[in-house]
Every structure is written in C-alpha cells, then in structure tokens.
Amino acid sequence: MADGAMSEFIAGFQDGRGETKVTLSKTRAQQDGALKGEKFSKHSSIIIEKSSIQPTLVSVRLPLNGGLFGYDVEIPDGHQIDINKTVITPKSDVIEIKIVKIGEFTLPA
Known part of the structure; x- marks a missing residue:
C-alpha cells in the first residue's frame, strides 16, 4: 500500500436482518x-x-x-461475516458493499 495517511470515504449504512448495505462516496474535498x-x-x-x-x-x-483512499x-x-457472500461493487460515483452477517448484530457498531 501507499505510504502516509488514508483519506476516508463517507459511509452510509442500511442495516437489515442478515445483511448490511454500505455505500461509500467521495467527500467534498475528494470531489474537488x-x-x-x-x-x-x-x-x-x-x-x-x-x-x-x-x-x-472489510x-x-x-x-x-499519489494518495490512498478507502x-x-x-x-x-x-x-463475523460470510466472506464468500460479502461483495464489494465499484459503481460510477459510489462503492457499494453488501455485507452478509453470520448471526444477528447491528452495523455500524
């Protein structure tokens, strides 16, 4: 990986039974x-x-x-989550993560 600090994306969570959908998007500074x-x-x-x-x-x-974003x-x-069913999908303006949970718990913790 690159040296230095990582610039974090903005995360939106839709928590449900059995899975959570996380949508990552750019911050205003990253967009500009x-x-x-x-x-x-x-x-x-x-x-x-x-x-x-x-x-x-995940x-x-x-x-x-020259930067690291994530x-x-x-x-x-x-x-734990099911690593075989959890998926990262880069789209045009967002990155979607479908997290499949093992058992019942809430994200973000």
Missing part, C-alpha cells in the same frame, strides 16, 4: 481534489485487488493520484 472526475467503476479492478474481505473486517482501498468496516467483537 484528487478524485475530481474519477469514476470508481473505471478503477474497479484495482479496488477489488487492493481491498480485502475478512471475517471481522477494507476498501483505492490507491490513486474505508474500513469493522465487525463487532464476537461476530
């Missing part, structure tokens, strides 16, 4: 700066390659224009 005019779908392969899905953490990463969704202690 390093990510101006950039479509996430154009960088789909690098986002998928650099991101990771683990039982207790990390989305986009190294671009967001971490931490799963509450004692809970």
